[in-house]
Amino acid sequence: MESLAPLTASSTLETPAQSALDAFLEQADFNRFGWSATAALVQGCLLTPILLLIISTTGAPDWHFLVAFLSFLGVLIPILSALPVRYVFGGFAVSFLIHLALIAYNLL
Template sequence: MATLSQSTPAYTITPTTNNWLATYNTFIEEADFNRVGWAATTIIVQGCILTPAFLLIMFMYGGGDWQLLTANLSFLLVLVPVLSAMSVKYILPAFAFSTLLHLALILMDIL
């Protein structure tokens, strides 16, 4: 005779991986819901804070033409994933790389 109820195990095992990659992947999956907000934030920070600060520092301390080209290309590195409606998975690493590049160029001009 068959049983009417299904037996369930007394416990379930959930893997607890607390490494940075699992945390980052979880954050990216949750942030993809607000992709437009993240894209707007990256463009605003890039276009209204980082690039004008870099241009001001570069013209005050005398940077080279290659620095202007590098800064413009790194700005495009952020702009292309935003305008092509890519996922936050691609926008945030491009923004992080561009931010590091801008800050490195600013420090190079100041020092």
């Protein structure tokens, strides 16, 4: 009778090389509280008040306020749910771009 080959995978798995971004994000997880506080500070004390001031000054439509609020939640939810820094950075980057686009749209 023939012997069957083992059904288990090889134990020598090679890990792919990490990119510079992945290495930075792994190191940033150690200082997660600082990164989260910085993102919340920039979002809540700079971007949102500036956008709300511009919205009230220019008489922008109400949906600008809704988009600003939802993008603020896109930063706040990863921070409060203790997700890794990768998600905090991603939410902050998207919110930052949305806020800048709305500011530019209302000023021009």
